[in-house]
Amino acid sequence: MSARRKTPSTPSTPHTYTEPILNGTPTPSSTNMRNNPPRTPASALFPTRLETLLISLYPGTLLLGSIFSTLSPTTRHAPYSATLQSHPPDFAPSYFAQKRNIFNVFFVKQGWAWTTAALVLFLLTHPSLGPPMRPVLTPRRVRAVLRYLLVTLWWAGVTQWFFGAPLIDRGFLLTGGQCELIKDPGAREEMSNTREYVTAAGCKLVGGQWKGGYDISGHVFLLTLGSALLWFEILPAVSRAEGLRDGRRVVMSDGKVRTAASEAQRESHGVEGEAEEGPGLGMKVALGVMGMMWWMLLMTAAFFHTWFEKWTALVVAFTGLWAVYFLPRAVPAMRAIVGMPGV
Numbered sequence: 001m002s003a004r005r006k007t008p009s010t011p012s013t014p015h016t017y018t019e020p021i022l023n024g025t026p027t028p029s030s031t032n033m034r035n036n037p038p039r040t041p042a043s044a045l046f047p048t049r050l051e052t053l054l055i056s057l058y059p060g061t062l063l064l065g066s067i068f069s070t071l072s073p074t075t076r077h078a079p080y081s082a083t084l085q086s087h088p089p090d091f092a093p094s095y096f097a098q099k100r101n102i103f104n105v106f107f108v109k110q111g112w113a114w115t116t117a118a119l120v121l122f123l124l125t126h127p128s129l130g131p132p133m134r135p136v137l138t139p140r141r142v143r144a145v146l147r148y149l150l151v152t153l154w155w156a157g158v159t160q161w162f163f164g165a166p167l168i169d170r171g172f173l174l175t176g177g178q179c180e181l182i183k184d185p186g187a188r189e190e191m192s193n194t195r196e197y198v199t200a201a202g203c204k205l206v207g208g209q210w211k212g213g214y215d216i217s218g219h220v221f222l223l224t225l226g227s228a229l230l231w232f233e234i235l236p237a238v239s240r241a242e243g244l245r246d247g248r249r250v251v252m253s254d255g256k257v258r259t260a261a262s263e264a265q266r267e268s269h270g271v272e273g274e275a276e277e278g279p280g281l282g283m284k285v286a287l288g289v290m291g292m293m294w295w296m297l298l299m300t301a302a303f304f305h306t307w308f309e310k311w312t313a314l315v316v317a318f319t320g321l322w323a324v325y326f327l328p329r330a331v332p333a334m335r336a337i338v339g340m341p342g343v
């Protein structure tokens with residue numbers, strides 16, 4: 001596949017100029033240096049302004065949900081059960097406040113499958129990653145799959161399995177939680193001592209109550225991780241916005257800080273038709289999945305969990321995202337393997 005980066009045309013198009021070294025020896029052509037002072041390698045670890053704005057949608061959504069639940073008289077006066085982590089079904093203030101709502105059962109509870117399907121469809125159909133609808137393994141596709149697998153490992157470790165109980169359940173047990181078999185007092189007594197059921201799923205399966213510990217919101221974690229993975233992958237591939245593409249900073253192997261534009265020129269994985277076409281099927285589906293995830297995040301923020309459980313889940317999700325999407329910007333060896341979206 002030959003390199004097909006655009007030739008310089010207008011200052012607003014990506015990949016149109018050779019970015020000067022930012023913390024190296026100043027070059028005569030570096031008029032940018034006056035506007036962009038030299039950066040330290042650490043600056044590569046931080047999001048650009050536009051990325052910060054997009055990331056702030058997540059705490060913004062949690063805040064919006066919390067404000068709604070405080071201001072809405074129906075929600076404020078509905079009883080809340082800390083054990084159920086929700087309003088009891090008979091007092092649920094909205095359809096979306098019920099655990100059995102169809103969007104929860106078929107969408108969030110299968111949220112990683114939706115994320116996977118949306119990403120795979122995007123990788124297979126968007127021309128910036130490879131020939132549409134042909135399963136050719138281009139470097140961009142391979143690296144996107146590697147990043148996806150790393151984020152999937154984080155999802156699985158936190159919510160499904162981590163050499164036994166997943167991290168959420170381990171945290172719950174460590175903070176004093178346990179499975180209480182309320183229907184069988186004998187078994188319950190025994191359970192308190194042995195703590196035989198060490199996962200929330202196992203406990204609920206035998207009719208027990210997962211009680212007493214600190215349980216971060218699995219919904220906030222999954223919805224944040226899945227939707228942010230999609231936009232971290234998709235926006236740099238399809239957008240021309242400087243802050244999502246070329247303006248990202250990277251540390252080169254000589255320790256100098258450049259922008260992603262120079263990395264893109266060096267790597268030259270360009271594919272014909274890049275970013276020239278309208279949103280294809282893959283992008284439309286991904287946008288739909290991201291939109292649904294945002295809505296369910298808002299509903300989770302409004303009706304479920306405590307404030308602290310939701311905010312810690314957000315931090316845990318962004319820890320994994322940061323390791324996959326920001327850390328490689330400062331670690332060239334890691335970037336050589338997992339790459340960067342849009343490069």
Ligand SMILES: CCCCCCCCCCCCCCCC(=O)SCCNC(=O)CCNC(=O)[C@H](O)C(C)(C)COP(=O)(O)OP(=O)(O)OC[C@H]1O[C@@H](n2cnc3c(N)ncnc32)[C@H](O)[C@@H]1OP(=O)(O)O
Pocket residue numbers: 084085086096097098099100101104108109110111112113114116120123124135136137141145152159200215216217218219220222296299300304
């Ligand atoms: C060229 C191209 C190459 C391509 C190359 C491809 C490579 C391809 C690699 C393949 C790689 C394989 C990888 C596959 C990966 C999968 O696809 S796996 C299969 C799909 N599985 C999933 O998606 C499972 C996703 N679900 C989960 O992870 C967990 O269920 C969740 C979402 C984290 C939620 O956990 P949770 O127990 O519900 O916990 P939490 O949020 O704390 O909620 C507490 C309670 O409040 C309720 N609640 C909370 N918020 C809400 C809400 N908003 N509304 C209603 N109820 C709520 C919950 O329902 C829960 O109640 P219970 O049900 O326990 O009574």
